[in-house]
Each structure stands twice: as structure tokens, then as C-alpha cells.
Amino acid sequence: MTLLTTEDAKSIAYREIDRRGEEAVRIAKQVLKNPEPGFREHKTSALMQSEFKRFGISFKNNIAITGLKGILNGGSPGPTVAVIGELDSHIVNGHRYADPETSAAHACGHHTQLGMLIASAIGLQATGVMDCMSGRVALMVIPAEEYIEIEYRNQLKRDGKLEFLTGKSEFIRLGEFDDVDMAIMTHTDNQDTKIKFGVGGTSNGMVSKLVKFTGMSAHAGYAPHLGVNALNAATLSLSAIHAQRETFRDEDSIRIHPIITKGGGAVSAVPDDVRVETFVRGKNFDAVISASKKVDRAFKSGAMATGASVSITTIPGYIPLSNDSNLQELHRINSALLVGDNSVETKEHNSGSTDMGDVSSILPAAHPYVYSASGKGHGVDYIVEDYDLAVLTSAKAMVGTVIDLLSNNAKHGQAVKNSFKPQLTKQEYLSTMRSFAGDETFSYD
Numbered sequence: 001m002t003l004l005t006t007e008d009a010k011s012i013a014y015r016e017i018d019r020r021g022e023e024a025v026r027i028a029k030q031v032l033k034n035p036e037p038g039f040r041e042h043k044t045s046a047l048m049q050s051e052f053k054r055f056g057i058s059f060k061n062n063i064a065i066t067g068l069k070g071i072l073n074g075g076s077p078g079p080t081v082a083v084i085g086e087l088d089s090h091i092v093n094g095h096r097y098a099d100p101e102t103s104a105a106h107a108c109g110h111h112t113q114l115g116m117l118i119a120s121a122i123g124l125q126a127t128g129v130m131d132c133m134s135g136r137v138a139l140m141v142i143p144a145e146e147y148i149e150i151e152y153r154n155q156l157k158r159d160g161k162l163e164f165l166t167g168k169s170e171f172i173r174l175g176e177f178d179d180v181d182m183a184i185m186t187h188t189d190n191q192d193t194k195i196k197f198g199v200g201g202t203s204n205g206m207v208s209k210l211v212k213f214t215g216m217s218a219h220a221g222y223a224p225h226l227g228v229n230a231l232n233a234a235t236l237s238l239s240a241i242h243a244q245r246e247t248f249r250d251e252d253s254i255r256i257h258p259i260i261t262k263g264g265g266a267v268s269a270v271p272d273d274v275r276v277e278t279f280v281r282g283k284n285f286d287a288v289i290s291a292s293k294k295v296d297r298a299f300k301s302g303a304m305a306t307g308a309s310v311s312i313t314t315i316p317g318y319i320p321l322s323n324d325s326n327l328q329e330l331h332r333i334n335s336a337l338l339v340g341d342n343s344v345e346t347k348e349h350n351s352g353s354t355d356m357g358d359v360s361s362i363l364p365a366a367h368p369y370v371y372s373a374s375g376k377g378h379g380v381d382y383i384v385e386d387y388d389l390a391v392l393t394s395a396k397a398m399v400g401t402v403i404d405l406l407s408n409n410a411k412h413g414q415a416v417k418n419s420f421k422p423q424l425t426k427q428e429y430l431s432t433m434r435s436f437a438g439d440e441t442f443s444y445d
Contacts, residue, residue, distance in 0.1 A: 003075070003132040006407040013123035013399050020122050021392045027051060028115025028391050032097050032384075035089030035104040035111075038144025038167065039156060041066045044087050048114060048141050055121050057139065064162060064170035070139040072124055078135030078410035079417050081402050082177070083120050084185035084356075085113035086145045086167070094380045107382040108146065109188030109373055112390040116186060117141065119395030124402065133406035135413060138180055143167040145355055147317055150208055150277055151261075154315065164433060165208070165315060168355040172362065173430060181417045182327055182364040184401060185356060186394040189369040190377070191385055196339040197397065198369040199332045201347030203354055204253055205288055205320035206281040207436050210313040211299055213237075215306070217265075217272040227270030228307050231263055234274045237302030237310075241278075244294045252287035253351045256280050256295060281353055284320060285432075300442045309443035316436035321350075321357035322423070324364035326416045327401075331366050334400035338393055352377075358433075361423040364416050366401075370394045 004012065017024075027047070034043050045066040052059045052070050059070035066087060088110060092098060095105035117139055124130055124137055144153070144167040153165040164170050171177055189198065213234045218227030238258055248254035258278035264271030280295055282288035296312055303310040336344045347369065356367045372390035375381030384390050405413035424432060 004128045006403055009129045009132050009403050009407060010400050012126045013129050013403065014396050016126035017119050017123045017392055017396055017399070021119060024115045024119035024122065024395065025387045025391050027118050028112045028387065031111035031114050032106050035097065035099055035106050037091055037102070037104050037149055038088040038146055039065045039153060039162070041087040041143050044114070045141070051118055055125065057121060063174060063176055064143055064167050066143045067167060067171065068141040069176055072121070072130055072137040072139065074133035074135050074406055075131040076134045078133070078406055079181040079413040080136040080138055080179055081405050081413065082138040082140050082180045082183035083117060083398055083402065084140045084142060084183055085117035086110040086185070087114070087141055087143045088146050090146050090378055091148060092378065092380055096383065107378050107380070109382070109384050109390065110145065112188055112384055112387070113185065114141070115391035116395045116398065119392055120399050123395060123399040129403070133403065134410040135406040137402055140171070140176070142171055147208060147279070147353070150210055150315065154210065166318065166355040169358050169433065172358060172426065177359065177363065178426070180363060182324070182405070182413070183359050184327065184331065184366045184398055186368050186370050186398060188373045188384055188390055189371050191374050192371045194343060195345050195371055196343040196389060196393070197335040198345050198347040198371065199328045199335070199366070200323045201350055202283070202323070203321035203350040203352055203357060204255065204281040204283055205285065205357060206279045206317040206353045207288060207292055208315045208317050209278050209280065209295065210315065211276040211278070212311045213274040213276070213303065213308050214311070215270065215272040215308045218270045220268050220270050224270055227272070229270050230274040230308050231271040233302040233306040233308035233310065234260060234276055235302070236305050237299045240298035240301045241295055244298060247294070248291060251283070253283040253349060254281065254287060254291045255351050256291065279317065281351065283349065296440070303442055304444040307444055309441060311439070311441045314436060314438045316433040318353040318355050319357040319361045321354055321367060322360050323366050324360070324416065324420060326419060327364045327366040328368070330404050330412060331368050331397060331401045334404065335368065335397040337400070338396055358429065362426055362429050363422065364420040368397070
């Protein structure tokens with residue numbers, strides 16, 4: 001059998017994506033209309049399982065509750081490249097496509113990633129394409145990238161259903177990346193008239209905190225002096241956090257944004273149970289740890305000032321993202337061939353966070369962006385406008401990258417694998433994540 005050349009394999013894969021592209025766009029739009037937040041994506045998971053079965057893709061399901069992992073085998077042994085799609089939505093009340101009961105909404109474009117995954121499968125399964133490759137492609141459908149509903153997820157942890165609160169962290173813990181050598185996924189971003197793709201760059205890591213202030217209830221009208229106001233303790237602590245902001249270095253990209261999730265039980269009673277959630281984000285481990293300590297001091301200061309007590313639960317979040325330069329360069333070349341070199345930019349630092357950072361700490365990873373949406377990310381107005389670009393062109397760029405990696409006896413794939421120096425081994429990653437976890441109670445007597 002004569003194997004396809006790299007360029008012929010790409011041409012055949014791209015033509016098949018064009019021919020059957022509406023199938024992939026249909027999946028993306030179906031997911032858009034049925035949004036589900038992390039670790040609750042049962043309908044979305046069932047849809048993707050149905051699609052994998054339709055395409056004859058062998059897969060493992062129920063990974064980290066709702067995740068899937070399908071495998072496409074090449075014609076000979078070699079590295080494994082993961083192509084990743086994220087199952088979950090955000091929660092944005094008032095979004096055009098929000099679920100009327102849960103306010104779940106795809107205000108980050110994850111629905112298009114599932115369309116990309118189907119489009120990638122269509123292209124890779126075109127006649128002769130996988131045969132010319134040395135290695136495997138893992139189609140990974142992963143839950144819970146958005147770090148939301150922390151109390152709910154923490155309960156899942158207490159129930160023994162997971163340890164970490166994001167999907168890729170759980171996939172790592174469960175060993176689903178043990179046989180993966182490199183990984184790629186594409187995320188949507190705000191539309192630009194000239195730029196279509198952004199490659200490279202870094203992003204913040206973070207830890208999250210669940211905080212409970214406990215005071216003493218009393219009649220708020222005639223006996224407030226008999227109570228201890230937990231809401232005042234929380235309010236003072238938030239002001240203390242603000243007072244720390246001038247101590248954060250610009251180059252560390254610190255972001256702290258607490259919310260009060262419970263402010264009291266009744267307006268006529270001194271609040272005795274007040275809850276706060278916050279993230280502490282930073283560009284590197286040391287910056288996150290330093291800021292985290294300052295935030296803890298601020299929470300304690302509010303308790304001390306009012307005589308309340310405070311319980312602080314710190315939960316590991318994300319590792320800072322670092323794109324592999326060799327992998328991102330292959331993607332840049334393939335995306336530029338599709339949309340033109342002047343339509344691809346190199347990104348810088350992003351102060352947001354993603355659990356793709358966790359993957360990038362242990363193996364070569366690329367997390368490009370496709371500028372195909374309008375509105376503000378996580379906002380009520382975030383809408384994917386260009387599905388051909390978001391789903392089909394993005395899939396082609398990833399498929400082209402996969403073909404480059406695994407064709408010609410996986411020459412490029414082996415080079416990427418061999419040149420990568422992991423920031424952490426898997427065991428070091430797990431130890432690091434667990435070291436961020438902690439519970440502390442402070443009471444001023």
C-alpha cells in the first residue's frame with residue numbers, strides 16, 4: 001500500500017472536513033442550546049458518546065464523572081497526540097442562550113470545541129489519513145474547565161467522586177494523560193477584523209478559597225450589642241484585601257476578586273454566618289503563594305476586628321499555562337497556511353487561567369485561540385459569530401498539526417517529545433497541587 005504524503009493527507013482531510021463540515025457545526029450549535037456547567041454535563045457527554053459511536057471511534061467514558069477518551073490508531077507505532085474539547089458551560093444569567101432554569105450558558109465558546117473535535121475526527125478518518133501516521137490520536141472530551149460552583153464541587157470531593165475541582169486535573173490524576181505525549185486544543189476569543197488566530201503566550205495560575213465567617217446572632221434592632229456581626233467581619237476583610245493591592249508587583253499579574261455568596265439569614269438579625277469565595281491568581285507559583293498568604297491575613301483581620309471567627313479552606317486551582325514553542329510553531333504554520341500569515345498573531349500573557357496550564361506543566365501543550373466571537377468573555381453578550389472559522393478552520397489547523405507531528409515516521413512528533421523538559425513530573429504535579437490545599441480556623445478571643 002502506498003502511503004499518502006504529508007501534504008496529500010492534509011488535502012484529503014481538509015476536503016472531508018469541508019464536505020461534512022455541517023455535521024460538526026450542528027453538534028456545536030446543539031451543545032450551545034443545551035449548556036451544562038462542570039461535572040454536570042450529562043446530556044452533552046451522552047451526545048458526544050453518540051457521535052463517537054456513529055463514527056466508529058472506540059472510547060472510554062465516565063472519566064472524571066462525564067469525560068470521554070477516544071482513540072484513533074495510525075498505521076504504525078509512535079507518539080500519542082491528544083486533541084482536546086471541553087464539555088462545560090459557564091453560568092451567565094441573561095445570556096441569549098442561557099438555560100432558563102440554571103442560567104448555564106456557553107459564554108466562553110466551549111461548545112465550538114466539541115464541534116472542532118467532531119470535525120477533527122472527520123478529517124483524520126478520511127481515507128488513508130491515519131494509515132500514513134506513526135502513532136495515535138486521543139480525542140479527549142474533558143469536563144469542568146471553568147472553575148465555578150466551588151461548594152458543589154467540594155461536596156463531590158468530600159463524597160469521594162473527585163479530588164481536584166477541574167476536569168484536566170482529574171484526567172491527570174486518573175492516569176488518562178499517562179499515555180499521551182503532547183496535547184492541543186483551540187479556544188475561541190473576541191472577533192477581530194484582521195487577526196484570525198493567536199498562538200503562544202502564557203496565563204495565570206491560581207488557588208481558590210472558601211471562607212466562612214461565624215459571628216453571633218442577636219436582634220438587629222434592639223440588641224445588636226449582644227451579637228457579633230459576621231458580615232462586618234467579611235466587609236472589613238475585603239477592604240483589607242484592597243489595601244494589599246499596592247504591594248502586588250505588576251510583573252506577577254496578581255488578580256484577586258472575592259464575592260460574598262451568603263450575607264446573612266434575615267435583615268432583622270445580626271448576621272452570624274457569612275460566606276465568601278475568591279480566586280488568588282498569579283503568573284507563577286511564588287506569586288500565588290505570597291498573595292494567598294496576604295489574603296489569609298486580610299480575612300483574619302476582619303475576624304479580629306469584630307470578634308468573629310473565620311474558617312479558610314484553600315483549594316488547588318490551575319497551574320500557569322506555558323505553550324510549548326515547537327508545538328505552537330507547527331500550529332502557527334498550519335493556521336497561517338489556512339488564513340494567511342498576517343492573520344496569525346503571537347499572544348503575550350493572559351491574566352486569566354485555564355487547566356490546560358496543568359497539562360502544559362507535564363507534557364508539550366499548545367492552546368491557540370481563534371478570534372471568531374463578539375462580546376466579552378464570560379459576559380452576557382459573548383456570542384460566536386463565525387462557525388466556519390471557529391469550528392472548521394480551527395479543526396483543520398489542528399488536524400494539519402497532528403499530521404505534521406505523526407507523518408514521516410513521526411519525525412516532528414518525536415522531536416517535540418524529545419526536546420520537551422517538563423516543569424513537573426506527574427507525581428510532582430500531584431504533590432504540588434495537594435500542597436496548595438489547606439484548612440485553617442482563626443478566632444480572636
